[in-house]
Amino acid sequence: MSVGFVMLVHEALDRAAQVARHWAEHGKPVVIHVDKRVDGPTFEYFKGKLNDLGNVRFSERHACEWGNWSIVAATQSACELMLDSFPEVGHVYLASGSCMPLRPIQELQTYLDKRPRTDFIESVTTDEVDWTVGGLDQERFTLRFPFSWKKQRRLFDRYVDLQRRLKLTRRIPDGLTPHLGSQWWCLTRRTLSAILQDPRREEFDRYFKRVWIPDESYFQTLSRLYSTKIESRSLTLSKFDFQGKPHVFYDDHLQLLRRSDCFVARKIWPKAERLYRDFLAPEARALTMAEPNPLKIDRLFGRATERRTRGRAGLYMQGRFPNEGWENGKTSGRYSVFEGFTDLFADFEAWIARRTGNRVHGNLFAKDRVYFAGGDSVYNGAISDSAVLRDYNPGAFLTNLIWNTRGEHQCFQFGPADDQKITEFMATDRNAHISVISGAWAIPLFHSNQNFADLRKVAAQLQRIEAAHLDLLRMGKTKARVRIWSLAEFIENPMENLQTILDEIGGIGQRRLTEVPMMADLSGFGQFLQNLKNQGMSPHLMGDFPVIEDTSEKPKGSRPRLVK
Amino acid sequence: MDQITSGDVLLFCTLRNERARLPYFIKYYREMGISHFFFVDNGSDDGTSEYLQAQADVSVFYTEHSYKRSRYGVDWLQWLQRRFGHGHWCLTVDADEFLVYPYCDTRSIKALTDWLDASSVRSFGSIMLDMYPKGPISSAVYCEGEDPLKIAGWFDSGNYMIERNNYYWNLWIQGGPRARHFFAEDPKRAPALNKIPLVKWDRRYAYVSSTHMLLPRGLNLVYDQLGGEKTSGCLLHAKFLSTIEQKSSEELKRNEHFANSHEYKAYHSGLSEDPDLWCKWSEKYINWRQLEILGLMSKGNWA
Numbered sequence: 001m002s003v004g005f006v007m008l009v010h011e012a013l014d015r016a017a018q019v020a021r022h023w024a025e026h027g028k029p030v031v032i033h034v035d036k037r038v039d040g041p042t043f044e045y046f047k048g049k050l051n052d053l054g055n056v057r058f059s060e061r062h063a064c065e066w067g068n069w070s071i072v073a074a075t076q077s078a079c080e081l082m083l084d085s086f087p088e089v090g091h092v093y094l095a096s097g098s099c100m101p102l103r104p105i106q107e108l109q110t111y112l113d114k115r116p117r118t119d120f121i122e123s124v125t126t127d128e129v130d131w132t133v134g135g136l137d138q139e140r141f142t143l144r145f146p147f148s149w150k151k152q153r154r155l156f157d158r159y160v161d162l163q164r165r166l167k168l169t170r171r172i173p174d175g176l177t178p179h180l181g182s183q184w185w186c187l188t189r190r191t192l193s194a195i196l197q198d199p200r201r202e203e204f205d206r207y208f209k210r211v212w213i214p215d216e217s218y219f220q221t222l223s224r225l226y227s228t229k230i231e232s233r234s235l236t237l238s239k240f241d242f243q244g245k246p247h248v249f250y251d252d253h254l255q256l257l258r259r260s261d262c263f264v265a266r267k268i269w270p271k272a273e274r275l276y277r278d279f280l281a282p283e284a285r286a287l288t289m290a291e292p293n294p295l296k297i298d299r300l301f302g303r304a305t306e307r308r309t310r311g312r313a314g315l316y317m318q319g320r321f322p323n324e325g326w327e328n329g330k331t332s333g334r335y336s337v338f339e340g341f342t343d344l345f346a347d348f349e350a351w352i353a354r355r356t357g358n359r360v361h362g363n364l365f366a367k368d369r370v371y372f373a374g375g376d377s378v379y380n381g382a383i384s385d386s387a388v389l390r391d392y393n394p395g396a397f398l399t400n401l402i403w404n405t406r407g408e409h410q411c412f413q414f415g416p417a418d419d420q421k422i423t424e425f426m427a428t429d430r431n432a433h434i435s436v437i438s439g440a441w442a443i444p445l446f447h448s449n450q451n452f453a454d455l456r457k458v459a460a461q462l463q464r465i466e467a468a469h470l471d472l473l474r475m476g477k478t479k480a481r482v483r484i485w486s487l488a489e490f491i492e493n494p495m496e497n498l499q500t501i502l503d504e505i506g507g508i509g510q511r512r513l514t515e516v517p518m519m520a521d522l523s524g525f526g527q528f529l530q531n532l533k534n535q536g537m538s539p540h541l542m543g544d545f546p547v548i549e550d551t552s553e554k555p556k557g558s559r560p561r562l563v564k
Numbered sequence: 565m566d567q568i569t570s571g572d573v574l575l576f577c578t579l580r581n582e583r584a585r586l587p588y589f590i591k592y593y594r595e596m597g598i599s600h601f602f603f604v605d606n607g608s609d610d611g612t613s614e615y616l617q618a619q620a621d622v623s624v625f626y627t628e629h630s631y632k633r634s635r636y637g638v639d640w641l642q643w644l645q646r647r648f649g650h651g652h653w654c655l656t657v658d659a660d661e662f663l664v665y666p667y668c669d670t671r672s673i674k675a676l677t678d679w680l681d682a683s684s685v686r687s688f689g690s691i692m693l694d695m696y697p698k699g700p701i702s703s704a705v706y707c708e709g710e711d712p713l714k715i716a717g718w719f720d721s722g723n724y725m726i727e728r729n730n731y732y733w734n735l736w737i738q739g740g741p742r743a744r745h746f747f748a749e750d751p752k753r754a755p756a757l758n759k760i761p762l763v764k765w766d767r768r769y770a771y772v773s774s775t776h777m778l779l780p781r782g783l784n785l786v787y788d789q790l791g792g793e794k795t796s797g798c799l800l801h802a803k804f805l806s807t808i809e810q811k812s813s814e815e816l817k818r819n820e821h822f823a824n825s826h827e828y829k830a831y832h833s834g835l836s837e838d839p840d841l842w843c844k845w846s847e848k849y850i851n852w853r854q855l856e857i858l859g860l861m862s863k864g865n866w867a
Contacts, residue, residue: 318689396724
């Protein structure tokens with residue numbers, strides 16, 4: 001018994017001839033169908049290239065169009081010719097002109113000889129498939145498709161809609177259960193001849209002529225009627241991308257293809273010199289009997305589809321610029337924003353850097369410049385510290401920073417004295433962790449030596465800005481994790497609050513606090529707020545501070561007590 | 565020109581006095597798989613035309629007309645593309661621009677265009693990456709035939725700002741060392757870095773402004789808007805070599821460049837100080853995979 005190859009060819013004829021010759025010279029009969037749209041001289045030239053081979057035949061030519069019956073008709077006549085001319089053929093292998101054998105033909109022959117009754121044809125019911133182009137699966141079999149999907153898409157779609165609305169359906173012939181699967185199969189003579197010589201063939205053909213993409217369903221459905229043993233998989237490695245077009249193999253896939261242990265792969269780029277040279281070379285290695293294992297290639301193509309459909313979160317570039325809400329993450333990683341902490345704790349930045357091991361920046365959005373960690377003038381990715389450049393596109397500034405430091409956790413300070421344009425972006429970013437001690441900006445004012453009238457003006461302005469900022473953080477579409485304390489609330493239990501923040505960031509600061517930052521001296525702060533009130537301003541964001549000191553006995557600049 | 569057959573990828577370029585850069589430029593693109601080159605020589609007097617005429621796969625057209633009035637060479641190339649580019653993939657670049665696309669070290673540009681054809685894609689986007697030397701620009705002396713990226717081999721990896729142009733639908737990308745160094749106080753005027761250099765040409769198409777955008781505007785949608793990544797490349801811009809100081813003063817005198825040569829004015833004042841664009845976060849160019857990991861280009865679903 002021998003395997004025979006039926007080849008459907010429409011382009012890259014030189015390569016097809018090369019592969020046909022390879023099979024034929026190894027003693028395997030080949031029947032070639034050349035698309036009728038290939039012109040006469042080209043066809044004759046192609047034929048001439050193979051005319052020294054006694055076991056190559058050319059079948060009746062059909063003009064093939066993707067998605068319609070002609071491809072099945074071409075396959076039928078080529079298979080009939082194969083079965084009639086080569087009685088020794090036990091399995092018929094359907095291949096295309098861009099297929100290439102990856103393993104010595106003898107290995108395929110041995111594999112099939114061990115499974116003489118098995119039909120290798122991917123054949124699944126319509127409920128099981130999720131890969132169909134245009135979303136049509138069951139409807140392929142019950143609607144009519146007189147228009148070309150490729151050339152008359154609008155008519156195609158409208159006619160489908162019309163039939164759906166009018167609930168027009170066709171009857172599926174009795175006894176048939178529609179199955180779908182890869183076009184590239186390998187059937188036994190028994191099954192194939194039963195399909196081709198079926199007394200009801202005319203009826204079936206008439207039905208399938210109006211089915212959409214019958215080359216993926218005709219043999220797949222009919223083989224279910226006759227086969228005694230179906231292996232529902234293709235021996236041809238052929239992967240389709242998310243648009244339903246086949247992935248192409250190039251020279252740099254050589255090792256991957258070799259290790260896949262598949263028998264045949266498609267589709268090969270016609271100019272992949274190295275692949276054709278290597279795989280069509282006379283056998284250079286010992287025969288192996290490994291099972292085909294396309295897992296690695298599946299993963300490669302799976303990743304490609306993932307990249308094309310979901311992309312890398314937080315990346316904005318020439319090929320990826322998602323509409324608002326389609327980012328799969330506005331930034332590429334989590335980051336923490338601290339508001340008011342440096343006002344309350346003088347050494348907060350250094351402290352949190354020690355506790356968490358994270359990169360801690362100053363006020364990245366300060367009005368005069370960008371305060372990167374360590375006071376750098378340029379940062380990761382060559383981001384400039386120019387405030388003008390940053391404010392030109394604050395969102396890009398932040399997404400760049402987070403993207404450039406993938407794998408690190410950035411922390412930075414923010415406050416009402418900073419440029420506020422970034423607020424909405426951060427509020428709607430799931431990756432932002434924002435901790436606010438509201439009203440803490442009043443502490444440096446309290447400690448400053450400025451003229452009181454000026455202080456009042458500044459305080460009023462900062463309070464207005466912070467109030468608007470807090471409103472934004474509290475709005476319905478906020479996705480950031482936001483924690484807001486008033487200053488009074490926070491200092492009631494500073495250690496517990498700091499611990500909560502550290503726990504949230506994670507990292508190395510998991511243990512109980514043993515070292516705490518230095519808290520600013522707040523004695524007399526209540527009176528300071530009262531003075532602001534007396535001057536006609538209403539400081540409210542910091543919460544309630546008693547005017548009468550109850551903490552006067554505390555030493556100045558104290559560290560808060562540890563929570564045991 | 566008679567040798568051009570269907571399926572050939574063609575290159576179009578306007579230049580002036582680029583004799584020294586040409587041997588490497590042509591070699592680079594020949595090896596990439598470009599079948600035929602079209603040059604418009606705008607009044608060179610350094611032997612550029614003579615050199616080009618001696619190449620078998622080059623067609624050269626000579627003009628002394630105004631670069632500015634031909635919309636910075638766009639009109640000249642437009643005519644050539646209309647006449648010779650119809651139905652071909654056409655790559656439009658300057659003599660100091662080097663295209664890098666996914667797998668360019670193992671696959672020819674024909675592999676890319678075949679794949680784009682099969683995917684029904686008509687245009688291919690890239691970001692222009694300004695390349696610079698480590699040290700003052702005057703120290704990067706370029707000799708004919710050399711790989712300019714060996715001398716100016718550094719780039720900024722992550723400081724690009726993107727906006728969408730709602731009229732032409734293209735992305736407007738700015739940033740890199742020029743924005744950082746020359747336009748830090750006036751970023752709006754920083755040069756555009758979005759480029760669509762590779763297009764399956766049709767005689768109805770037209771570049772609007774340099775190769776930044778095209779009409780019809782559907783061609784400008786080289787980016788995905790639903791979160792995915794479309795296959796894209798980088799255009800390595802080896803402008804900052806020792807020849808630029810002389811070049812910018814010459815170009816400034818001619819006043820033939822965009823926006824009253826604003827860019828060249830800024831360079832010239834900046835360049836006369838012989839700046840060092842390099843910083844400790846500059847990235848040294850290795851290969852396309854590095855650019856893909858950095859997120860400057862994407863394989864998309866080409867595997």
